[in-house]
Each structure stands twice: as structure tokens, then as C-alpha cells.
Amino acid sequence: MSVIVIKPGLLSSLQDGGRVGYAALGVGRAGAADWPAWRLANALVGNTRGEAALEFTLIGPTLRFEQATAIALTGAPVDARVGDQRLPGWTCCVLPAGSVLHLGGMRHGCRGYLAVRGGFAATAVLGSQSTDLNARIGPLDGRALQAGDRLELGVADPAPLPGSAGALRVLRWGIDPQPWFDYGQVRLALSRGHHFDRLDDNAQQALFKASFTLSKDSNRVGSRLDGQRLHLRQPLELISEATLPGTLQLPPSGQPILLQAEAPVTGGYPRIGQLAAVDLPRLAQRRPGDTVCFRETTLDEAAQRLAARRLRLQRLLDHIERRLDFA
Structure with a gap:
């Protein structure tokens, strides 16, 4: 057994x-x-x-x-x-x-x-x-x-x-994997984080226009993004605040870290963005060397996309249960 x-x-x-x-x-x-x-x-x-x-x-x-x-x-x-x-x-x-x-x-x-x-x-x-x-x-x-x-x-x-x-x-x-596995390197939907306005003008534009590369140092805790360094208008001294999978943090190196499944529950780096929950599986399937690009989204759009995926997934799960027969 x-x-x-x-x-x-x-x-x-x-x-x-x-x-x-x-x-x-x-x-x-x-x-x-x-x-x-x-x-x-x-x-x-x-x-x-x-x-x-x-x-x-x-x-x-x-x-x-x-x-x-x-x-x-x-x-x-x-x-x-x-x-x-x-x-x-x-x-x-x-x-x-x-x-x-x-x-x-x-x-x-x-x-x-x-x-x-x-x-x-x-x-x-x-x-x-x-x-x-x-x-x-x-x-x-x-x-x-x-x-x-x-x-x-x-x-x-x-x-x-x-x-x-x-x-x-x-x-x-x-079942067809195409709707559930990200074959194309599409842009991931990111909303502005609590400290987005603390980025300088160049960094604010680069976050949604530049291409980053997933670092080999990435793991289930977070995806380290290599590429254009992002800078704050001035240094920030922060106490730790709540984080969750999808939180985009900016350490002093200027290379963002996008938290994954084993994200810590708090963090002290500036939180410059939050990945839409519906795109977390896409992030999980990026491998070292893959390109990561962002597009800006809103909370309402992210919630609507997540609700639509849940509905599609539940319909598929129900269909599989009806069709699967071990008898």
C-alpha cells in the first residue's frame, strides 16, 4: 500500500x-x-x-x-x-x-x-x-x-x-491543458501596491513597461526578478507589514521579489505591487530565465477574472466527476 x-x-x-x-x-x-x-x-x-x-x-x-x-x-x-x-x-x-x-x-x-x-x-x-x-x-x-x-x-x-x-x-x-497551463509568456496583471507612489518616475514607468528575467535564485518563497533596477524617491524605514502570495516587494538591491506559495506573513520591504490572484499559477510556471512582464490592473478587474476562473474550473470539475467511471 x-x-x-x-x-x-x-x-x-x-x-x-x-x-x-x-x-x-x-x-x-x-x-x-x-x-x-x-x-x-x-x-x-x-x-x-x-x-x-x-x-x-x-x-x-x-x-x-x-x-x-x-x-x-x-x-x-x-x-x-x-x-x-x-x-x-x-x-x-x-x-x-x-x-x-x-x-x-x-x-x-x-x-x-x-x-x-x-x-x-x-x-x-x-x-x-x-x-x-x-x-x-x-x-x-x-x-x-x-x-x-x-x-x-x-x-x-x-x-x-x-x-x-x-x-x-x-x-x-x-482534458485540454491549454486554458490551464500558460504556454505563452503573457503579461501578468499587477495592481499598484501601498508604496508604489514612493517609486521614482522612471521606476513607475519601468514596472509596467520593462521586461524582467526570473532569477535562478527563485523558489517557492519568492521569484527574484533580474533586469532594470527600480529606485525609490528616497530611502524608506518601515516596520513589517502583512504580505501574501503575489506581493511584489522592493529590497535595497532594486531587483523586485514577487512572493509565491510559501510567502512569509509579514515583510519589511516596500510593497510596490500585488499580483492578481488569477495569475499566480502563471507565475508558478515561470522557470529560471523566463521573461516576466506586468500590465496594470485594478482590484475590480482582478476580482472579476478570479471569479470567472473559479466558475470555469468548477464546471470542469463537475464534468470530470460525471464522466469519470471506475466501475
């Missing part, structure tokens, strides 16, 4: 919807960086209770499944195979007991998700199975996967898996 980690991949960790409600205690949310991809991976294997999935970065893990199970891969396209058979993403695949799943590199994008039917039986910490790698909170003492780790599978619905015993099966249908 286990999955054995043969190779861990890069920064592979268990993630669910996040650790909600503990910011006042200094505990961040963490959770899946590409939230829709995580939800859809779970839906494709029949999970409906917010089960944790494996999130991996740039290179996926190699795993041995001790029992037959259904899996789904979403997020960035990854080279996936069992033996000589390649597995597609964004659909359900049923693996027989003893299967070794090899997940290789990503052609583009940064993060992939592997969901298993029934989820993983990891102990929840503060109500979540998410791994906060920076704070070292969550399954496996808050660390990434290592070779030799054993991940217990959760209890799935008793309906039998499709296909004959001992045979690998790929369902005949899947």
Missing part, C-alpha cells in the same frame, strides 16, 4: 490546498503553487476531498507503486513513462502493482503535479498535508522527497479500477 521513492526529482513535495487560518500566528499557507493544476489532477483520479498531490520542479521523481492505482499528471508537460510506454498528461492512467513510473524533465514550464487515487496518507499538520519547505512544516518533517522514502496511499472509494489486472491502461479521454 505504498509508493517507494527511487529518485526524488527536484524539490518534490506533498502539497494540498494550503494551511489556512494561521497567519496571525506567523504560519504561512504554503500549498500547491499552481492551484488549478493540483485540483484538476485530483479530479482526474476521482479525488474530491482536497487530497495532497506530489508537486515537482523541472525534473520529476522516479516512483515504484506497490499496488495498482490510478494516477494523473497535470501542470508543466513532463516526459513520463512506465517501462517503454509513455504516459500522457491531463488524463487518468491506471498502473498495475509493481509499476515503476519515471518522470523526467520538462520541455517548458516549471512545476508538475502527480495525483493518486485516494491521495497520500500523510499526517496533517495544522489541518493541512502541505509541505512548507522554508519553515520545515508538514509531512516528512517539512522536507522534500529523498530516495528511499515510503509514501503510504490513502483509502480510495471501493469501486474497482478499470482494465484487466496487471495491465497498464490510459483512459480514452482527457
Whole structure:
């Protein structure tokens, strides 16, 4: 009833919807960086209770499944195979007991998700199975996967898996990743932050006109943006204020930092912008060397776009649930 980690991949960790409600205690949310991809991976294997999935970065893990199970891969396209058979993403695949799943590199994008039917039986910490790698909170003492780790599978619905015993099966249908994975390097919507007016005139224009490059030093805490340096009109002495995923901070170096899933709950750098929540998955799929550009948005537009995406996602989740049949 286990999955054995043969190779861990890069920064592979268990993630669910996040650790909600503990910011006042200094505990961040963490959770899946590409939230829709995580939800859809779970839906494709029949999970409906917010089960944790494996999130991996740039290179996926190699795993041995001790029992037959259904899996789904979403997020960035990854080279996936069992033996000589390649597995597609964004659909359900049923693996027989003893299967070794090899997940290789990503052609583009940064993060992939592997969901298993029934989820993983990891102990929840503060109500979540998410791994906060920076704070070292969550399954496996808050660390990434290592070779030799054993991940217990959760209890799935008793309906039998499709296909004959001992045979690998790929369902005949899947979902189109195009609406849920950012193939094009589109501009990300950013609203003005509390300290935007403290930027000098050149910096205010550059924020929405210049191109930045995602630094190799980026991680789940934040995306460091290389490129044109942004300057304040004069230095600021600030006390720490609330931050959240999507907050754009400006450290003394002049190179902005865009906070991600493991954002700290407070920060002392000037907050010059806030990324629209609907574009956080796009940010999560930027890899080192990718271009990051911003366009200005308003709170109303950002809220409308987020509501529209939630509606589209829920309709798709309902459709998958109706169509998925393990009988």
C-alpha cells in the first residue's frame, strides 16, 4: 500500500490546498503553487476531498507503486513513462502493482503535479498535508522527497479500477491543458501596491513597461526578478507589514521579489505591487530565465477574472466527476 521513492526529482513535495487560518500566528499557507493544476489532477483520479498531490520542479521523481492505482499528471508537460510506454498528461492512467513510473524533465514550464487515487496518507499538520519547505512544516518533517522514502496511499472509494489486472491502461479521454497551463509568456496583471507612489518616475514607468528575467535564485518563497533596477524617491524605514502570495516587494538591491506559495506573513520591504490572484499559477510556471512582464490592473478587474476562473474550473470539475467511471 505504498509508493517507494527511487529518485526524488527536484524539490518534490506533498502539497494540498494550503494551511489556512494561521497567519496571525506567523504560519504561512504554503500549498500547491499552481492551484488549478493540483485540483484538476485530483479530479482526474476521482479525488474530491482536497487530497495532497506530489508537486515537482523541472525534473520529476522516479516512483515504484506497490499496488495498482490510478494516477494523473497535470501542470508543466513532463516526459513520463512506465517501462517503454509513455504516459500522457491531463488524463487518468491506471498502473498495475509493481509499476515503476519515471518522470523526467520538462520541455517548458516549471512545476508538475502527480495525483493518486485516494491521495497520500500523510499526517496533517495544522489541518493541512502541505509541505512548507522554508519553515520545515508538514509531512516528512517539512522536507522534500529523498530516495528511499515510503509514501503510504490513502483509502480510495471501493469501486474497482478499470482494465484487466496487471495491465497498464490510459483512459480514452482527457482534458485540454491549454486554458490551464500558460504556454505563452503573457503579461501578468499587477495592481499598484501601498508604496508604489514612493517609486521614482522612471521606476513607475519601468514596472509596467520593462521586461524582467526570473532569477535562478527563485523558489517557492519568492521569484527574484533580474533586469532594470527600480529606485525609490528616497530611502524608506518601515516596520513589517502583512504580505501574501503575489506581493511584489522592493529590497535595497532594486531587483523586485514577487512572493509565491510559501510567502512569509509579514515583510519589511516596500510593497510596490500585488499580483492578481488569477495569475499566480502563471507565475508558478515561470522557470529560471523566463521573461516576466506586468500590465496594470485594478482590484475590480482582478476580482472579476478570479471569479470567472473559479466558475470555469468548477464546471470542469463537475464534468470530470460525471464522466469519470471506475466501475
